[in-house]
Amino acid sequence: MRLDELNWMDVEKYLSHEDRLIFVIGACEQHGYLSLLTDVKVPMALADAASQRTGVLVAPPVNYGVSPYFLAYPGTISLRLNTFVDLVEDLVRSSYGQGFRRFLFLNGHGGNDSARARLFELSNQLSGMRLAWHSWWVSHSVEMVAQKYALKPSHANWLEAFTFTQVAELPEGEKTPPAVRGLLSAEEARILYGDGSFGGPYRADEAVMDELFAACLADVMQLLANLN
Amino acid sequence: MRLDELNWMDVEKYLSHEDRLIFVIGACEQHGYLSLLTDVKVPMALADAASQRTGVLVAPPVNYGVSPYFLAYPGTISLRLNTFVDLVEDLVRSSYGQGFRRFLFLNGHGGNDSARARLFELSNQLSGMRLAWHSWWVSHSVEMVAQKYALKPSHANWLEAFTFTQVAELPEGEKTPPAVRGLLSAEEARILYGDGSFGGPYRADEAVMDELFAACLADVMQLLANLN
Amino acid sequence: MRLDELNWMDVEKYLSHEDRLIFVIGACEQHGYLSLLTDVKVPMALADAASQRTGVLVAPPVNYGVSPYFLAYPGTISLRLNTFVDLVEDLVRSSYGQGFRRFLFLNGHGGNDSARARLFELSNQLSGMRLAWHSWWVSHSVEMVAQKYALKPSHANWLEAFTFTQVAELPEGEKTPPAVRGLLSAEEARILYGDGSFGGPYRADEAVMDELFAACLADVMQLLANLN
Amino acid sequence: MRLDELNWMDVEKYLSHEDRLIFVIGACEQHGYLSLLTDVKVPMALADAASQRTGVLVAPPVNYGVSPYFLAYPGTISLRLNTFVDLVEDLVRSSYGQGFRRFLFLNGHGGNDSARARLFELSNQLSGMRLAWHSWWVSHSVEMVAQKYALKPSHANWLEAFTFTQVAELPEGEKTPPAVRGLLSAEEARILYGDGSFGGPYRADEAVMDELFAACLADVMQLLANLN
Amino acid sequence: MRLDELNWMDVEKYLSHEDRLIFVIGACEQHGYLSLLTDVKVPMALADAASQRTGVLVAPPVNYGVSPYFLAYPGTISLRLNTFVDLVEDLVRSSYGQGFRRFLFLNGHGGNDSARARLFELSNQLSGMRLAWHSWWVSHSVEMVAQKYALKPSHANWLEAFTFTQVAELPEGEKTPPAVRGLLSAEEARILYGDGSFGGPYRADEAVMDELFAACLADVMQLLANLN
C-alpha cells in the first residue's frame, strides 16, 4: 500500500497496529540506455511487492539523489549532499512524530549512502526508533545470482536492466569496464563512461532478472522481519 | 513525456531543439478524505496533459513540500523550509547546467510558495533563464469556474476532489469553514480543522471538475507559451 | 512604547502583566519616488499608533527584508531568504525565553512572507505561543478604501505614498502597470519597472491617506485584541 | 544623510561621485539603567554627525546583534552568530553589486566582532573593496578621555551614558566590578551582574560626555578619510 | 615532510615543482583496547612513510571524524556530518587557491566516507584538480594479507593493532563478532559491542603487522603515482 492511495484517517488506523514505514530513496540520473529513473523504479518495485506481502506502508519515493558525477549527462538532476541528508532527516522526523518507529530505507543509488551518517545522528536523538538502510544490490543474494550466471553487476548494466527500467533497445554484448582513477568530475566521467554504463553485459535473460528480483525481494522481506 | 520514460540520450536529443522543463512540486499532507498525495496528483495530471499537447518534458515530481501545520495528521510528511528551497535550487542548477533554460514550476501546495524567494535569487545568478511559478488554483480561470457554480474553493474541499484524488467516499453536503486566528501549531490545526477540510462543499459534479481541469490546463498551456 | 525608550527593568515590569510584543518587519528597497525605507515606515507608524492605544511594546524594526528582484535599483539592500527567516526565528526565541508569548509581526514587504513557514515550524516547538503575521495592505479594509476611491493599490503607488514616506515630489497622474511574465531577475525588473512603481496613480488626497491609515490601524487593533 | 531620507534615484546620483557607505551595527540588549538600544544609538549618533560633515550615506541600523550572554535580562533580543554574520554578508553583497566599494562598519557592541571573520572572507571574493570595522569605544581617543578623568570605561557605565541613551535616572556613585571567570551562561551573567552594569561610575559630567563624543567623532572622520 | 616542519617560503618553493598534497583524515573514537586516535595514527604513519619516499607534503591531520555511533564510549569526539564535509571542502579550497592541484585523502575511518560526495561537488567547480580518497584498509592488498593468515579484518581488532596504536595490553584470543541489525544508536552500539572491538582476533604477530603495513604503503605509493 502506498501513501498516495490513502487519506490521513487510513494512516491513523494503520498506526493503531503497526509502526513500520518504507521509504524509497532514488535518483534521477543517467543509466546508459535505461530509464533516468532506474534508481527509483527498482526499489519502488521491491517496496510494492514487499508491501503486498506484509501490508507495510510505502511512502512516496524521493525521486532525486546525490549524483554530482553524472551532471554532464542530460537529464541527471542531482541534489547537493546537504540538501539530500536534510531531506532524509525531515522524512524521519515527520513520521516519527506521528508514531512511526521502524523505518526501512530502500535505496536505489550508491551516491545516497552518506545519509546513513545523518541517520546515526538521528538515532541518538529519537528514542525507540529502528532504522535500516538497504541498498538493494549490496547483498549476498545479488552476489549469488551474479556468480551463478557469471555476470558482473555494475551501474547501468544487466543488473539494473529489468523490463520495467528499459526505455530503449539495449545493445548486444558486453562493454569493457573503463579503468577509473580517483574521483572524477562530471566532465571527466562523461568522457570516460561514454554511453554511461560502467561495463559488463548490457542485459541478461528475463529468467535471470526474475531470479534476481525474487532474491532481492527476499532480502527486503527479511529486513522488514528483522526490524525489531 | 516524463523523464522516467527516457534515457539521457533522449534528453540530449530533446535539448537540441527545446529548452523548457516542467517541475511538479507537491506535498504529502492531509487532505481530509482525499489522497495524501493530492498536491502531487493534480499538478502532475496537468503537467502530463500539457506535455502531451506540447511535447515539453516533465521532471519527476517532488513528492514532499512544506506542511509544518499539518504534522499532527498522520501521513503528513513535511520538509523544513530550508530543505525545500535548497531542493528547488538544486533542481534548477542541475538542469540549467545541461542547457535547460525555461522552467515552469507547477505547484500543488500553497505552503511551497516560499521557494519563489530562492528562485529570484537564482535568477540573479544564472543568466538567460526564464522562470514561472504557478500554483494551479491561484488563477482567474479557477475563480471563474468557482463563481459560475457558486462553489468556494478551499483546501481539501470540492476544489481538489478530482476522480483521481479520491481514495474514499466523500461526505455529502458542506462543512462550515472554521474561523482561524493567527498562525496555528500542528496540534491546534488538527483540533480546529477536524477532518482536515477547510470547509465548503466536499465535492462537485464530475462535469464541474472536468470544466475546472480544462480551465487549469488552459492556464498551463498559456504559461508554457509565455515562457519566452 | 518602543523598546529603545526602556531599560531591562522596565521590560521586566511590563512582563509581570502583559506578554504581547509587536515586531515591525520591513525592507530597504526601491519604492519609486518614495523613501527606500517605506516598508519600515508604514508598519512602524501603525505599530506606534497601536502601541499608544494599547500599551503593547514595539521591538526595534528589522530594517532589511527579502528583495532580490530589486537589487538592480541603487539603495536596495536585500537579505537572502535564509538569513531573513533565521533572523525572524531569533527574534521569537529570544523574547519567548523571557516570557513574551503573543507576537504580532507587522510586515511592510510582500517578499518577507516566506518567514511564515519558519514561524509555523516554531509554533510546533514553543508551546503556549500565539503568532500573527500581518502584511498591512493585505486586508479587507484596504480593499474597501481602494474601491471607494477607485484606486488600485500596488507597490510604490498611492498606496504607500503617505506624508511620512515621501522624500521627493511625486509625479502627477498615473502609470500604466507593466505586464509581468514569470519571475524576473533584478536586471529585468529594473528594465520593466523603470521608475520602480508597479503602476496606477502615484498619489492620493491626504484625506484618503488618512482614511487608509485609520482603516489599517483598526486592523492592527483588532489583531492585537484577537491574539488570545 | 540616511538612506531613509532618499529614494533610489538619489542613491544613483550619489554613486556617480561617491562609493562610501556607513553601516551602523548595534544590539538590543540590557544596558543596566540605560536604553536597551544603547548600542544602536551611540554609533548612529556618530554616523549621523560624520555624515553631516562628509556627506557619506548612512544605511539603516542593524538593530539586533550577538548577545547570548544577556538573554536572561528581559528585552535582550539576540541573533545567533550565524544569522548575524550572514546578515552582515548580505549588506555588503547587496550594496557592492550597485557600485558601493568602501564600507565603514560602525559597531556598537563587542559581541558583534565575529563578523570581521566573514568580512575577511568577503574581501577575498569581491575585488576592489575597502572595509573598515570600528567599535567606537576601542580607540586611543576613548582611552585618553578615560585616563584624563580617571574613569574606567565598561559596559553600561558612564562610557555609554550619553544624554540620548538615558531612559531613567542613573544611580549615584560607583559599582564594584564583579570578578568574572570563564564564559558565563545567561543565567549566571544575570546573577553576577545584577543591575547589568559591569561596574565603575554610572555617569560622568555632561562636559566629559561631550568631549568623549567629539573624540569618537574625530576617530570616525579619520576612518572615513582613510578608506582608500 | 609535514607542513609543521616548514614555513610558508618552503611551501612556495615546493609548489614551484610539485602540486601534490596528502591530507590525513582520522577520528577520535573508541577502538577497544587500542588508542582513541588509532584512525589518525595509522594513515599518518603511512603518509609519513610515503612522504619520505616521494617528497610529497603531508598536511596536519584532521583529528576528528564522523563517529556518532560511538558517542556512548568515553573519549569519542565526533563531528556532525555537515561540519566534517565543510571542513574537508575548506582544506581543498585553501590549498587549491595556492596552486596545489592533486590531493590524496588518506582516510583512517569508515564513517568519513560521506566526504566523497562533497569532493565530487568540488571537482565540478575547481578545474584541473585530481582527487583520490583512500581508506587504507579498503584494498586488495589488505584482503590478501588477511586471507594469507586467515585473519578477518574488522574495527579495533588485529587489523588496527600496530605497535604504535597500542596503549594497553591486548586480550588474548578472539571475540565472537556480534550480529548487527540496522543502524544502531550510540547507546545500543555500546551495549552490543561491549569492549568496542567488532570481533575476531585482538592481535596478530608483529611480522604480520609489518607485512600489512608494507602492503598498505605500497597502495599509497601507487595512488600517489596514479594522481595524474
Next chain:
Amino acid sequence: MRLDELNWMDVEKYLSHEDRLIFVIGACEQHGYLSLLTDVKVPMALADAASQRTGVLVAPPVNYGVSPYFLAYPGTISLRLNTFVDLVEDLVRSSYGQGFRRFLFLNGHGGNDSARARLFELSNQLSGMRLAWHSWWVSHSVEMVAQKYALKPSHANWLEAFTFTQVAELPEGEKTPPAVRGLLSAEEARILYGDGSFGGPYRADEAVMDELFAACLADVMQLLANLN
C-alpha cells in the same frame, strides 16, 4: 596526558573522578620564518606541561583555524568561520555527553576568537558546564615579560619564536611594523606583510622565551584551578 595515549576504558576511569578537559585550538597559517603550525605547537606545549602537573586530559589539537587573510601565503589552510565554530560546538557536545563538564580552550590563533560567541550559545543550552577560552598571549603575564625586556609582542615575531616553533634560521634585528588600514584581503595582506611577520624583533634570548613560557604556563595552571 593526551587522549591519543589512552583507550576509552582509561577515559571512563578518568571521568569517575575528574571532569575537566583541555582543547587545543590552533591554525595552519603563515608565521613568517616560523613553522606553519606555530599556533598549534605553542598551546599544545602549554597544555602538555599543564597536564603533566595536574593530570587534566588534553584532547587532540584542532590543527586548522580561521585565517582567511593569510590565504595568499602558501601553506595557509583556513576554515570558514561557520565550519570552525560548528567544529568547536561538536567538540563540546560530544564530550559533554560523556560527562566532561569543565572545558579549557587553549587557543593559539587570534582569528579563532569568534568561537566564543558559539560557546556562549552552548552555555545557555548545556547546564552545569564551565567554559574558559584562553588565547595564551592575551595575558597580563605576557605583557609583563614583554615590558620587562622592552619587546613588543606581535604575530610571527619573537613572541612566537620558541625553540620548538623554529624551522629555519631567523633574521637578525627588527622589522618595522607596517601600518594597516581596515580589513585586508589575502592579496593585500601578502603585499603589506611581505615575509609575514607583523614587525618587531624576530627573536629573543632563549632565557626570555623560557621566562615567557613559564609565565604562560602559570596562567594556564591558574585557569585550570579557576574552572569551578
